[in-house]
Amino acid sequence: MSGHKYILQMKNIIKKFPGVLALNGVQLDVGYGEIHSLIGENGAGKSTISKCIAGIYTPTSGEIIFDGKKLEKYNTSQALKLGISMIHQELSPVLTRPIMENLWLGREPKNKLGLVDHKKMYELSKLVLKEIDLEEDPRRLMSSLTVAKMQMVEIAKAVSYNSKLIIMDEPTSALTEKEIKQLFKIMRKLKDQGKSILYISHKLDEIFEISDRVTIYRDGQYIDSREISNIDTKSMINLMVGRDVNEMFPKIDCAIGDVKLEVNHLTHSTHFNDVSFKVRRGEIFGIAGLVGAGRTEVLETIFGIRKKVSGEIKIDGRKVAISRPRDAINYGMAFLTEDRRLTGIFPVLSVRLNIIISNIRKYVGKIGLLDYKRIHEDCDDFVDKIQIKTPDLQQRIENLSGGNQQKVLVARWLLTGPDILFLDEPTRGIDVGSKSEIHKLVTKLAGEGKSIVMVSSELPEVMGMSDRIMVMHEGTVTGILENSKDLTQERLMAYATGNIE
């Protein structure tokens, strides 16, 4: 440590966008060799401040001191040279090229003739990968890696730049428990080498596990910084949302009726084998398991997105043929998909069109034209009912926060009046406040007699919400458990990892 305590000091940072004050005089201090977590609800300004640090944005005003020097306006490549790397929420690797070319993109080792020296690149890559314990052939194509491995490559890249500060923006949102452990191991190793990490995540348990200190933002304002030993979950949440969130999992027992959906011996060519279960009216049926267990694929196959090899699906005791999502929707099913961006929202289209798209046929009038009056009424209705925060319904959905986008998708599916709802990671990547609102809504829907199937990787969520839990491991069902008080996370994990006697 060289005289000063902090590698990064940000003072009174203001960042304005047209019509929005994203950061209102915030501060942030990251120490040398410190893992510092930054938390807050969506829209708190976490991503904005990290982009200011990484040189993607220039603050409207404020002071940035890095490694003892005051920084003026700089861009991302200058930031890299200074020793600031950022690992983005959404990775953007060049999928069709090998690991090593991704590592050295834009600064490829050259030979005397000025041509790319592939041999040297290979050797250098091996060294860097070894440093973070990633045993992969540098010549492997990026596209053949799992998301976790891609993330590791990004970290390797940061290491290869000899970065002093690495910003990680929600790196674990797509990782399995095991992969998260591996990531944490590497983070601790980097920390031991004296590097600093700014860690952004929604998962509070991870933050307690990995960080030294934590800074909390709310609505573009600095709230507090604390030693991790000096704060507990409840106060952390209170500081984030500025109010008490008591009802994290507001499950209320409701009357469970007859069997609504029955799946028998459903099999897919690669993803899963012989899956059978029944879901009753008013029941919340959880599906747990690790990433790659085939949970999403089961839902997608029932919904007609994927083709089944064998097995049958019954609704109300009658066998149904579903070969595409349209059929499933006609049978009263709805599917809130896992990947909001890929299979959910229409980013450039209005909130209104995003709400009505699944239901558009309902609004066609006598001569084939759309009845805008009814569309407006129904949309306004939903905005009130599930509290979608948007300036107006003509707004593009991409301008809304993640939680509000998710609510729009919920509205889309509720508008179809479904009896069976598939919810795949319904609260992934959304803030604590919206999360609890969605949980409340799910419970309410179950109370109305709808059958709900919910896939979630967060054990507290599955255990807090479900009546019964089906656990999958590598494409097979390892158990269907009653969600009683004595069901522990450990026992669920044993089923999920296939370690049951």
Place this chain on the structure above:
Amino acid sequence: MTLVEIIQSRETLISTMKKYGVVFVLVFMIIGISIAQPAFLSRVNIFNVLTQSSIFGIMALGMTFVIISRGIDISVGSILGLSGVVMASLAQTSSAVSKYYPNLAEMPLIVPILAALIIGGSIGAVSGWLIAKTNIPAFIATLGMMTIARGLALIYADGKPISTLMPSLTALGGKLFGVIPIPVIIYFIAIVVSWILLNNTSFGKNVFAIGGNITAAEVSGVNVSKNLVMIYAYCGLLAGLAAVVFAARVGSVHPGAATGYELTAIAATTIGGTSHSGGIGTIWGAFVGALALAVLRNGLTLLGVGAYWQQVTEGAIIIVAVVVDMRKNVKKH
């Protein structure tokens, strides 16, 4: 006016300019040209410009549907050629010298027109079907159809123009009450129909959804395949309609007719603000874009700019218009 108000009004002016960027380009062009050449603003010349824009303008309307759905259709010029020669062969006067069907009696006007529309719509439907079922890129599918349609046109007409068309058909190239050109009327009807289709039907909303996120559209229950066929069929149908206007104005159809028109139609659509990344676009924009191109061509001719330089200018305007327009779609954060 207080300072704040001045700043606010300036901000609204800038945002309005961004919103209607192309309209401003168009207005400036019109003002500039009419100062240099007052004849530009005569009634006759204004109708001239509209008539000149009608053929590729009609094509641009269909192209708008295609591009909003995140596709492209480069076959519309060839479709015009093929449906044009077939229509012409069914619309020759009985006294025509080299008659395609020597024994064919003169038919009611509606028959050749329907033939053009059906051929155009069918070729478009085939493109749409190929894209939906084989997943090949729209560019490749319509490149294939473009070459096939042009080949068929040449085979059908044996490489020669088909002329001496019925007066009832060529009358469509004339003027209503001696004032309003009928091609302009046809163009405006096509605009209104397309506008309603795009904005007030479930088909139109599905077009936006497919362009906005095709996977999400499928999951949301949109019949993507059916809608793709309909989109390209409508685009082809309008190319068939453009063939009717073409034949009516020219009085004969050559199998090589309208080569390159597809690019003008794409340019007009693009200038009008329809985004090639899908999900964004308007019929109004396609109209303004086509008009801007026609004004430019007409104006440059009036100003005595040579044909070669006209092309250079047109290319530059396309780029400038799109650059200006892109700025409004830049993400704010």
